Amino acid sequence: xxxxxxxxxxxxxxSSAITIAVIFVAVFSVVSSSVxxxxxxxxxxxxxxxxxxDVMVLPAGVSSDVESVLFAAQPINVYFSxxxxxxxxxxxxxxxxxxxxxxxTVDQSCCSVIGVTRVVGIDPESDFVISPWMKxxxxxxxxxxxxVLGASAPQVEGGQASILGTTFQITGTLDATGTSIDDxxxxxxxxxxxxxxxxxxxxxIWEHADANDSISCIMVKVSDxxxxxxxxxxxxEQCPGVTAVTTSKxxxxxxxxxxxxxxxxxxxxxxxxxxxxVALIGRFGALVENRATEIGLMRLLGLSSARSMGSVAxxxxxxxxxxxxxxxxxxxAFSGFATNYIHxxxxxxxxxTSASVYATAILTGTAFxxVLGAxxxxxxxxxxxxxxxxxxxxxxxxx
Numbered sequence: 432x433x434x435x436x437x438x439x440x441x442x443x444x445x446s447s448a449i450t451i452a453v454i455f456v457a458v459f460s461v462v463s464s465s466v467x468x469x470x471x472x473x474x475x476x477x478x479x480x481x482x483x484x485d486v487m488v489l490p491a492g493v494s495s496d497v498e499s500v501l502f503a504a505q506p507i508n509v510y511f512s513x514x515x516x517x518x519x520x521x522x523x524x525x526x527x528x529x530x531x532x533x534x535x536t537v538d539q540s541c542c543s544v545i546g547v548t549r550v551v552g553i554d555p556e557s558d559f560v561i562s563p564w565m566k567x568x569x570x571x572x573x574x575x576x577x578x579v580l581g582a583s584a585p586q587v588e589g590g591q592a593s594i595l596g597t598t599f600q601i602t603g604t605l606d607a608t609g610t611s612i613d614d615x616x617x618x619x620x621x622x623x624x625x626x627x628x629x630x631x632x633x634x635x636i637w638e639h640a641d642a643n644d645s646i647s648c649i650m651v652k653v654s655d656x657x658x659x660x661x662x663x664x665x666x667x668e669q670c671p672g673v674t675a676v677t678t679s680k681x682x683x684x685x686x687x688x689x690x691x692x693x694x695x696x697x698x699x700x701x702x703x704x705x706x707x708x709v710a711l712i713g714r715f716g717a718l719v720e721n722r723a724t725e726i727g728l729m730r731l732l733g734l735s736s737a738r739s740m741g742s743v744a745x746x747x748x749x750x751x752x753x754x755x756x757x758x759x760x761x762x763x764a765f766s767g768f769a770t771n772y773i774h775x776x777x778x779x780x781x782x783x784t785s786a787s788v789y790a791t792a793i794l795t796g797t798a799f800x801x802v803l804g805a806x807x808x809x810x811x812x813x814x815x816x817x818x819x820x821x822x823x824x825x826x827x828x829x830x
Contacts, residue, residue, distance in 0.1 A: 446714075446717070446718075447750055449714065450711070450714040450715075450718075450750050450754075451750050451753050451754040451757070452754070453707050453710045453711055453714060453754070454707070454711070454750065454751055454753075454754025454755060454758070454800060454803075454804065455754045455757055455758045455761075456703060456707060456758075457703055457704055457707035457758075457799070457800065457803055458754065458755050458758035458759065458762070458796045458797075458799060458800040459758040459761055459762045459765075459796075460699065460700050460703045460704075461700055461704075461792075461795060461796045461799045461800075462758060462759050462762035462763070462766075462792045462793060462795070462796035463762035463765055463766050463769065463792075464696040464697075464699070464700055465791070465792035465795055465796070466762065466763065466766035466770070466784065466788055466789060466792045467696075467766050467769050467770050467773065468692065468693050468696060469784075469788045469791070469792065470766070470770045470784040470788055471692070471770065471773065484559075484560055484650035484651060484652060484678055485651060485652055485653045485659040485662070485677060485678060486650075486651035486653065486659055486662055486663045486666065486675050486676065486677055486678065487648060487649075487650060487651070487675070487676050487678060488515070488519065488648065488649040488650075488651060488666060488670075488673050488674070488675045489509075489647070489648050489649075489673065489674055489676075490509045490510065490511045490672065490673060490674070491672055491673055491674045508533060508633060508636060508647075509647070510532075510636070510640060510642075510645035510646060510647055511645065511646065511672060511673065512644060512645070512646075513530055513644065513645070513646045515646075515649065515670050515673060516528055516530055516646075516649060518669060518670050519649060519651060519666055519670060522662065522665050522666060522669060523662075523665070524653050524654050524657035524658075524661065524662040524665070525651055525652075525653060525654070525662060526652045526653055526654045526655075526657075527557065527559050527651070527652040528557070528649055528650070528651050528652070529553070529554050529557040529558050529559060529560065529649070529650050530553075530554055530557075530620060530646040530647075530648070530649050530650075531551055531552065531553055531554075531560075531620070531646065531647055531648045531649070531650065532551065532552035532553075532620045532623045532624060532627070532645070532646050532647050533549070533550075533551055533552075533623075533647040533648070534549070534550040534551070534552065534623050534626050534627045534630065534633070549611075549614065549615050549616070550594060550615070550616045550618065550623060550626065551615050551616070551617055551618075551623065552617075552618055552619060552620035552621070552622060552623025552624060553570075553573075553617050553618075553619070553620060554619075554620050555570050555571050555573050555619060556571075558570055559650075559652055560650050561579070561605070561612070561617055564605040564606050564612065565579070565603055565604075565605060565606075566582075566603070566604045566605055566606045567603055567604050568602045568603025568604065569602070569603060570603065572602040572603065573602055573603075573617070573618060573619050574602075574619065575619055575621060575622055576599055576600055576622070577599060577600050577601070577602035577603075577618065577619070578592060578594075578599040578600070578601055578602065578616050578617065578618045578622075579601075579602060579603040579604065579605060579616070579617040579618075580592075580601060580603075580604050580605065580616060580617075581604075581605050581612055581613040581614055581615045581616065581617075582604070582605055582606060582607035582612075582613040583613040583614045584604070584616070587601055592616075594616065594626060595626050595629055595630060596629070597622075597625075597626060597629075599618065599622070605617075620646070621643075624642045624643050624645070625642075627642045628642045628643075651666070651675075659677040659678075660677050662675075663675035663676060663677050692773075704799075704803060707803060708803060708806065708807050711803065711804065711807035711808075712807045714807075715747055715807055715808045718743060718746065718747060744808065747804065747808050748804070751800060751801065751804040754800065755796065755797055755800040755801075758796065758800070759793045759796055759797065762792070762796065763789055763792075763793070766784070766789075766792075767784070770784065
């Protein structure tokens with residue numbers, strides 16, 4: 432019977448292709464939207480759970496670029512005095528505070544490590560942001576001549592790397608985070624300052640400032656049961672010239688954007704499902720009508736209505752299966768590109784899409800396709816089974 436169903440599909444290739452295309456579009460929309468939205472939400476959850484800092488403190492002039500600092504590989508070359516750290520540590524509710532120093536973006540012309548885009552200096556003694564991500568080595572081993580590589584950096588032979596003409600020992604690597612940390616080289620804050628003074632791109636900055644008395648950012652961890660927003664407000668009140676932003680606020684903003692995208696995606700999926708259902712009812716109705724004579728002859732030979740409709744149902748199921756499989760494959764391939772595009776366009780946090788996300792989306796899309804096909808086929812099926820054999824043979828011609 433399967434062979435007969437396939438022959439019928441092949442014989443009406445044009446009509447079958449249209450039916451498969453309708454199924455493809457419906458399932459593709461469900462699977463792709465599921466993967467993309469789950470991947471982006473997974474990135475937001477990752478940042479929320481493991482970012483470490485509750486508040487980011489930066490110079491007031493870069494308040495509009497805080498999202499770039501947190502989510503993208505864009506160092507902000509505006510600096511302020513490290514004296515602020517002691518002021519911040521004295522504020523009620525502050526549990527930890529650690530400085531960071533951004534140097535510049537790097538490429539193969541100034542850095543021997545491929546796959547990284549920026550260099551950041553940290554204070555190993557007070558750091559609580561990078562150390563939880565250590566995969567190998569220790570953050571304390573950085574010293575004055577060591578570096579820690581983000582997950583995007585390939586394995587470096589010899590354990591040494593050259594950055595702006597200075598050779599460093601690789602003392603550790605980080606786990607993949609799905610954030611800009613993966614694209615970063617971390618070194619001691621003093622080493623980062625020395626590199627910054629040698630950089631021709633930052634020469635104009637040091638004409639008016641001392642690199643050895645500058646920092647770019649302070650990451651703050653608040654005490655348990657302390658409101659991060661209140662701490663951020665107190666920091667700005669007591670430390671003039673800085674801006675303090677809660678990371679939860681930034682992630683909340685990203686989450687709000689995702690909520691809008693989710694609503695739009697849900698609306699589009701419902702619309703596509705409705706249009707596809709109407710189209711499939713028409714396609715399956717035409718399929719049953721085209722097979723009217725065959726169904727009538729089967730009944731005349733003594734087969735039950737259910738048995739005579741079985742071959743038609745199998746034909747519909749084969750087309751449904753083809754459309755669903757093609758849609759799942761195409762949607763998974765498309766989703767990776769779409770996720771990266773949205774991440775880059777909206778600066779949303781990004782995480783590596785897990786296999787479970789794809790598996791869930793495929794199962795959801797398959798279930799959706801089966802339900803959609805079944806609901807679309809039930810109308811023509813009921814109509815045909817209620818018709819008597821004489822009327823079926825009268826209406827159906829030899830086809």
